[in-house]
Amino acid sequence: MRRPNRDRVISIALVMPSIVAVAIFVYGLIGWTGFVSTTKWDSLEPDYTSVGANNFVSIFASARFQLDLRNTVVFTIFFVLVSLAIGITLANLLDRKIRGEAFFRSVFLFPMAISFIVTGVVWKWLLSPSSGYNLLLGLNPLTNRWFTDPTVLSISPTSGPGQVLHDIGLGMITDPKFGIPIALLSIVIAAVWQMSGFVMALYLAGLRGIPEELREAARVDGASEWGVFRRVILPLLLPVTVTAVIILGHISLKIYDLTQAMSPTGPGFATDFPATFMWQSSFTNNQFAKGAAVAVVMLVLVATLIVPYLIWNRRQATTS
């Protein structure tokens, strides 16, 4: 009886350094960043004079940060939806006893092994107006400007829907701050290239876990192939979809490397993101308090996505 107790002490002693490291470097430094975000620190030397929530007020009032938030929302929606659509389509096609399945799987997934920097450099070359796809497809570089396009699609205030929005007091939605920057879609293409194979792999693993008998049973009941997919397969894949949305969503909230290599801020901040703003504020302009405030907003966004997911995951683990 003495031995297990001694081993228990050893086990706790050996796991302790990692726990302490995470406590300090994750939670401690987050707290420290939170503290910095409430100070006046805006030059090379730290200045911890408290300014309360002023930094948050000022970033939310800044046009650039507002555009960053717009870009984050637009990018996240497009990136997540397109990746999910491509991922589930490819997984379904590959799940039909395809010749060369292993080859296709590898091809769809290999971009995951590459850094966002390399992806950004290549796609910059592929989507530059004067080269790449414009050249291959004979597209006019003046009208197909990809990530250099300053256009922001928004509802015109003079159009019918714009008038309606104005009449019901939502006229602000016609502001380009609620529009879709065309340049952002180029970043979406590159990000989808990198991540959609991962979604495919998640769905394929999910599909392989669904017993054929379930599909057969639905078919016997007279369900069409589409009906089987919609009523049987899709609901069973819901956990996979949730996982994919969370993983892709949190990546898009943090996106930094890809835009650095491809289009750091873009025309009129069309490809600017909170992460870009955070880094430039802190390490280019030495406005560390402002950078910290942006970082806190990023953390809150990611946490609202991840914390429920972690709790959900843990419940699943304990019930199964």
Add this chain to the structure above:
Amino acid sequence: MTAGQVTGEVRATVADKAPRRFQIRNLTRPAIYAVLLLATLFYIIPVYILLITGLKGGSEVSLDHMWTLPQGFGFTSFTDAWTALSPNFLNSVKIAVPAAVLSSMLGSLNGYILAKWRFRGSETLFTLILFGMFIPYQAILIPLVLLERDFGLSGTLQGLIAIHVIYGIPITTLIFRNYYVAIPEELVEAARIDGAGFFGIYGRILLPLSLPGFVVVLIWQFTSAWNDFLFAATLTSPNNWPLTVAVNNLSSNTAVAWNVQMAGSLIAALPTLLIYVLLGKFFMRGLLAGSLKG
């Protein structure tokens, strides 16, 4: 999806006429392959461009020839890129290899304890640790710079390695824990009855079974350290820059020819691509573990 839909409807109405159903289903096969090949093009084209542009010599690098195969093999772009990037390549190796090795050792130990030596609150603690792998690192970056300065590690490779190891704790612990949980408790119990203690159980039972787990974690950590940009760009001095930072720098420099930039990118991508090609199965497992479904 239209093809599938049509088949589906036909299937439902003529469910008793199996041969006809089979025939129509056959028609959808070419369509499936066509879509898969189209997707293959989408994924392959960037690599094609990387390769052919990298293999082209100075005179061939004009926009007119962008999509065409190079006339004969020229490796001048690679030698140029290598001259510029070889110190950074070495830095990447010096960062990613120790980071991967140290991370996997630490992860294995943590995973063993959290799987086989659970204590009160260890599950909650595990969830709290996992949160660390999702946070935006921007949220810890400013104090991290200050800490590195205080420890005299500013700009150094050692500092960056330590950071990769520390922020690798959540994922490596997760992968090993899930791996060890699957090892039957009876095996551990039997060793315990034979008088094995904490280290005996680890050394005799778990470690010998851990090789695949180590491969998964080594690959995962090597790849993430190799591909990291944010930490390296913020925390290393120019002479310690890894490839990602150097390549990004090269590509934003308009004085550097495109073929050299492409060759440089390929050099940066090659090691992790090679690992993927050779050890894809293990790479996949790491990926799936990263979504917590290990």
